[in-house]
Amino acid sequence: MVHKAQEPSQPTTVTFYVLRTREVDMLDPASPQVKTISDIFNISLVIAALILALVTGLTVYNVVRFRSRSDDEEPKQTHGNVRLEIAWTLGPALIVAFLFILTLTGMTKAAPYEVPTLRESDVAAGTQSTLPSDVLLRGHQFWWEIRYPSANVVTANELHMPVGKRIRVQLESADVVHGVWFPQLAPQLEPVPGQITYMALESDRPGVYWGACSEFCGAEHVWMQLRGVVQTQADYDAWLRQQSQPAAPIPAPPASAATPPPSALLTPTAGDPGRGAQLFRQKTCISCHAINGTDAQGHAGPDLTHVASRSIIGAGVLDNTPTNMALWIANPQKVKPYNLMPNLLLSSQEVQDLASYMETLK
């Protein structure tokens, strides 16, 4: 089974992340926006609890106090009381007025978006121009394309950002409506096809935060997760520099190894990265994937220039370990059935070669 790779006998990156993030929990906010929402939520929760206690209390009192004792009891008939009615119309009115003020004050601080929202057709026609953004986040069925225009970095499913700095993310969709949600880091904002939305991100605590697509977007909606990696400015700059480098050149495969010995297990260490690099070209991988520094320039799938430096494969379906990478390449349709990468019917040696090539793309 595919999911063997997730079992705790193997040290996996998921356990690592869970230890780092402890819990995905909006009540443990890591950004000023979620902190604001969390505060508002807690106030409304107290009010909600009081209302519920009042209604439950009155109902239980009714049940206990006015339970019928005899069959021919005829209670006093009260048709209504206008004062009471006005009281319990005004009471809720005052409560919602208070909640509305809370909403009003919280909105500017918590807003996940920046105005304006643009139409892609207007941008294409030149009647509107895009705002300068730190990150471009584009939803695809079922993965996230992430670009850093200023540093010429392209990555996937892992959004890095510096701590303590507000960044602007240009949000787009390549196909259907998706939703960006980092429960601890940023409330939901949905990329809608045909429009460009600007998202404001900010975090006050370094860490790796769990995120997911929040608007149902098709068969593999669940495995359209992402990670928010908040780093110190120095770490972030170093990461950006490293990611902007082209892939390291791969030595040609040893000429002697014409027919490698068949291996029963998928162990990427048994593969040869040089042969993997050749296979990457021959097996049509390059028509969908780009690797900066090579002639692979496909754009249908995620950029693989630094794939080995990321933490997840298939937008969260597997952790990025060498074994899992081999599992994925062997048959992506088994691991994540409705994703767009086909089963290329590779031999196990080819899988190992490709996987070991991927491992060199740090």
Add this chain to the structure above:
Amino acid sequence: MSDIALLPETTEALPRAATYDGLLRWVSTVDHKQIGILYIATSLFFFVVGGVEAFVMRLQLATPRNTLINPDAYNQLFTMHGTTMVFLAVMPFLIGFANYFVPLMIGARDIAFPRLNALSYWTLVLGGLVLYFSFLAGGAPNVGWYAYAPLSDRPYASLPGVDYWCLGLFIMGIGSVAAAINLIVTVATLRAPGMTFRRLPLFVWMSFVNSFLILFAMPVLNAAVIMLLIDRQLGAHFFNPAGGGSPLLWQHAFWTFGHPEVYIMILPGFGIITEVISVFSRKVPFGYAFLAASTVAIALLSFATWAHHMFAVGLGPAWELTFSATTMLIAIPTGVKIFNWIATMWGGSLRFTTAMLYATSFLVQFTIGGITGVMFAMVPVDWQTTNSYFLVAHLHYVLNGGSFWTILAGFYYWFPKMTGRVLDERLGKINFWLNFIGFNMTFFIQHILGLMGMPRRVATYPPLPGWGEMNLFSTIGVFFTAAALFVLLWNIFITLRRGKPAGNNPWGGWSLEWATTSPPPPHNFKQVPPIHSTRPLWDLAHSGDQGSGAGGQGPETAGAG
């Protein structure tokens, strides 16, 4: 008894082309009571179907990374579960009650247009069949019950499931509009002498107002699904940005229907709760005028709240604050109702029959759903919790713990009138407690799951801390609900075979449906009692000649728990 008003017509049933026996009688009927029963039986069937879909979904979610069913099958299940429960279970159940009881409660012989009424019912059946035929035609729709474009458009949903979804909803929509017109005309024109609008039972009031909601909301949905069908079949671009269309147009259109729809599924239920609480507290509804007026207020406001479903697309502060305000406003008339029901119980003589148990627990459960609804109106809270399990919990507290609870209360309350036999109260109470435990176990914990970041509509989930345990707990609850369902079905079966005879008025009700036999004759009433207030039977019982009670029409207490 001299002032009993005789109906101007004979006691014969309405003339029809032919009368049949057995199954053909049911197929050919234009009698509002039989059509009402057909509606209710059909809805009950679809409740079971939608329940089985939910059951399989919960089994899949019992453990993280479960592989019981594949993701596409899961997506089909939640789409069909939502669509079935909304359009084929809750809505037609309530229309069925209205069909059966509105004419009886206003002292009419039948609904205004009996043949149109039969047409409404059979379009529902046809729509349901078309929708479910999709399973045989390449797969059920798998795009969610609100089918957001462009996911529901041809490039992303190439199988015909969504086409069957559009057609099925369109056909059902026509039937619902016809049923609404029928009810409006019935209440407007067929009230018995003396039955003024100020004396209408509140169930009639709320079904009447509800019919206007259906009349104005359903055509919006029908237009939208036809636009989607044109996009899919004829290559138009209403919702396709590449051709100048707008995905948000679909969202606006769908929710313009979708939010009134929420109230379509609860207003008649409010009516049922009012009747049940009043009868089993042995008190007149507290604040009749406020209960009726708040219903009208809810109906009007419900058309101005739709965009609160769209806060996460970044509409901008002006839109968001407007719809936040209207949504909060609608909480006020709803809150008024809760307090009116509590006040109706206050000082009464409460008898906890199964119907009353459902009504009482409804008060608390619906309050939970209502309060979380107000929290969703707070835009920043919505940004964080929408599309999460917090939302799933909220909507089930409104629709399951709310609407479905009112339906069950109504079912136990009116079953004797419809069949002449009282549902076994012992089994009824077992059914209630299993349902109560099951429902709250399944859904309350989902609030917490949502706050912990679990998005809705996921076919499985990663083993994050706590998620597995909470989901398992939620799934265990479903077994109680399933057991409750079996108890209910067994109760229906056993009661129909050898249940206790109901008599005319087993609960001591005061509205006109209890003035006739159980089940009522084809023409409903031999004589309609005089109507001087909202409680004609109470007046009759207290008019001096209590003992005779006009042929056993006085309040009886048999069968009360």
